[in-house]
Amino acid sequence: MYPASLFSGIGGFDLAAEWAGWTNAFNCEIDPFCRRVLQYHFPDAKQYTDIRATDFSLWAGRVDVLTGGFPCQPFSVAGKRRGTEDERHLWPEMLRAIREISPRWVVGENVRGILSWNDGMVFEQVCADLEAEGYEVQPFVLPACGVGAPHRRDRVWFVAHRTNAGSETVREGADGLLSGRTVADTDGERRPELHAAAKSGETNERDYAGGYEIPHWERFPTESPVCGGDDGFSARLDGITVPRWRAESIKAYGNAIVPQVACRIFKAIDECERCY
Template sequence: MCRSSVELFTGAGGMALGLEQSGWRHKALIERNEHACSTLHLNESLGHPLAKEWRLYNDDARMIRYSELFSDIEMVAGGPPCQPFSLGGKHRAYQDNRDMFPEAVRAVRELRPKCFVFENVKGLLRRNFASYFNYIILQLTYPSLVKDPTEEWNSHLSRLERHHTGCVESDLSYRVIHRLLDAADYGVPQHRHRVFIVGFRADLRKQWSFPEPTHSFDRLLWEQWVSGSYWDEHRVSKKGRPAEPERFASRIERIRVDYRLLPPPGKRCGTVRDALVGLPDPTSKTGTVANHEYRGGARPYPGHTGSILDAPSKALKAGDHGVPGGENMIAFPDGTYRYYTVRESARIQTFPDDYVFSGSWTEAMRQIGNAVPVRLAAVVGDSILRQLD
């Protein structure tokens, strides 16, 4: 059974694709960025199986009146812009007019869904944002307890705290939990930490917890440096294999002792090499893979040394002033470097190969760098949907 949903701040569609894969059906996507909207429109027009029925509202979320447009929405999803909390932004939180969490709360208040899921950067959990993060959680818990126009946010927080501790019944309330997830723990070939906030409407009395990790870095090290099956799978000769990484020497030795004939539990974490299987070398200028054009000029510098080929990728990023080169390079075992192509970056973020990106390399990479990994969204979305069934 498909469940109805609305997604705010859709971006290039990473969360939307993952939720569609898991059985949710978006009645509306809301996004204002012209480049992201071009990508969403392009895939809808091409009849992508997950995007062909998308209805996009190319508008500022603050202009949408949800209760006038939609009914019977079971989930609200989205990724409120993360610049207010990101290390790559100005991290001003409530002082930043790009903070869209108030709009996420308003959508929940107007639509009264059975559940919601929002995600953001791990910077949201930084110590100096602790009070404001608590404020976000309490607003989502009691979305009908609205901030007065002249009320400061910290005064509203105090009112929410008194309401919460006083166990006062509310017309609309949610049971809200959050957790910092590493996408690599769920099969995404990238260490990407995102805060997920999930709430179920209190009257439903649902019990839910975040899905347990399925992939293990220890299992990857075991397959590389104990059994060697990783190299056999990729047909890498012994001469072509890199040296055992010194930084993990003690961990590998512990794995050798603890797991001799049987591997550590779970599946292995994915690597950059895993993600790129089947893609042609972009420097060869052959093939017709979409968004797979070579871009030269990659240079490492201190603190920006690229992603190791045989490890999970570093988190792809899109900063305020363009694409940070260091996070978007591959570091090959022979000491050479090159930029990820757009398609390779999409593979790292687990976008389907038939999902194409509109715009220049910089704009496409920015869209991908801002996205939720599709597979991670699918895992969380599936877990939420099964709880409602």
């Protein structure tokens, strides 16, 4: 599989792709600190900065899985929740990239607050926009604790497959993303609140993918989530954090996805692809 990432941050999706044995084509991130992290750990990927000023049409038909944790600040309960009036509401830009690239799969991520903002208007809009572009969409609410993390961190994940790309349904092979548990309502209704969350504290056997050992949480809360191994990222990403960048590190980790969750989604995509 040939993936690429938008709103890449410090590379949560990129790291998960590496664990899955995939080669990332490009990343796109506006923050200078995050771009430096991406360049250090993913030097072979093409790097873009501002999604609003980038033409992705040269990647048309060349990307299998396009990912993006489009900015959550407009919908997060921790912010002002200005929604579509917030200049950081960049889902329309991600949709433009999807139109230009036409990937087989799209994996989007946002905070749970997107479900409640304006009675779920933007949540429904994301699903409707993807369907209008020819994708079958299945949203999930997946928590970090579902992959053994010592914190909940519920996130909404949009998994979409292009309907003319050789499959009949995105739901086939998607149930049980978290250790065999059912995480989607199979009647097709968009009811993320019905999705079962894995119980906190349960851990699984270590996974190996792409030649790498996927980190698990073992010492929480005895180590800082910024300088220790409890953030879900490899210790390699901690290595280039220096004191003068500490504030940038905290912000970057706070905005990051949990790559172990993304890796489970990628494994489900692989299973679907093998069935076709």
